[in-house]
Amino acid sequence: MNVHIGPLTEAHAGEVMTVQRAAYLQEARRYGAWDLPPLVETLEEVRRHLADGTPALGAFDGTRLVGSVRSRVDGDRMEVARLSVAPDVQGGGVGRRLLEAISGRAPESVRVVWLFTGAESDANIRFYESAGFVRAGEHLDATGIACVTLEQKVV
Numbered sequence: 287m288n289v290h291i292g293p294l295t296e297a298h299a300g301e302v303m304t305v306q307r308a309a310y311l312q313e314a315r316r317y318g319a320w321d322l323p324p325l326v327e328t329l330e331e332v333r334r335h336l337a338d339g340t341p342a343l344g345a346f347d348g349t350r351l352v353g354s355v356r357s358r359v360d361g362d363r364m365e366v367a368r369l370s371v372a373p374d375v376q377g378g379g380v381g382r383r384l385l386e387a388i389s390g391r392a393p394e395s396v397r398v399v400w401l402f403t404g405a406e407s408d409a410n411i412r413f414y415e416s417a418g419f420v421r422a423g424e425h426l427d428a429t430g431i432a433c434v435t436l437e438q439k440v441v
């Protein structure tokens with residue numbers, strides 16, 4: 287597979303939603319929570335986020351979108367959000383490449399890149415720790431699921 291990473295625009299919103307929903311179904315199954323924000327986000331919300339100018343990247347195998355990631359920037363902090371890899375492509379290094387690429391696109395002002403994942407999602411936590419993120423805290427999300435925040439300083 288010859289995957290390349292490139293910017294996403296609002297024209298990719300439909301494909302982004304498809305990959306995101308397929309990817310996050312496994313998280314929904316783990317928590318028995320079918321209303322996770324990445325699963326209930328509407329096409330219009332995805333489109334608006336992709337149009338807002340914050341870094342958003344796709345992984346493309348030819349013309350097929352196989353992964354995506356978006357971000358939110360607030361002062362000196364950038365949140366990495368909605369990291370998703372198509373189920374049939376997971377485990378092949380695409381997630382790692384997207385994570386590194388989005389961190390590398392952080393605006394100059396950003397000092398810390400952060401994200402959160404489910405506290406029971408051991409593989410995800412290992413994945414982020416092996417990429418250099420460290421645990422920074424825990425919280426309950428809006429649906430009562432325990433989450434772990436991880437962050438990385440921008441050098």
Ligand SMILES: CC(C)(COP(=O)(O)OP(=O)(O)OC[C@H]1O[C@@H](n2cnc3c(N)ncnc32)[C@H](O)[C@@H]1OP(=O)(O)O)[C@@H](O)C(=O)NCCC(=O)NCCS
Pocket residue numbers: 309310312313368369370371372375376377378379380381382383401402403404409410412413416
């Ligand atoms: C989490 C996710 C984005 C990782 O993407 P990926 O392409 O599968 O990950 P990679 O192949 O780049 O994995 C990098 C490393 O993490 C490990 N890893 C990643 N996800 C794993 C999983 N679910 N189970 C076991 N190991 C996993 C890989 O084995 C690999 O380790 P290595 O570098 O030592 O070989 C992807 O599994 C996904 O879309 N999951 C569903 C949605 C989700 O949970 N998103 C993140 C929410 S915070």
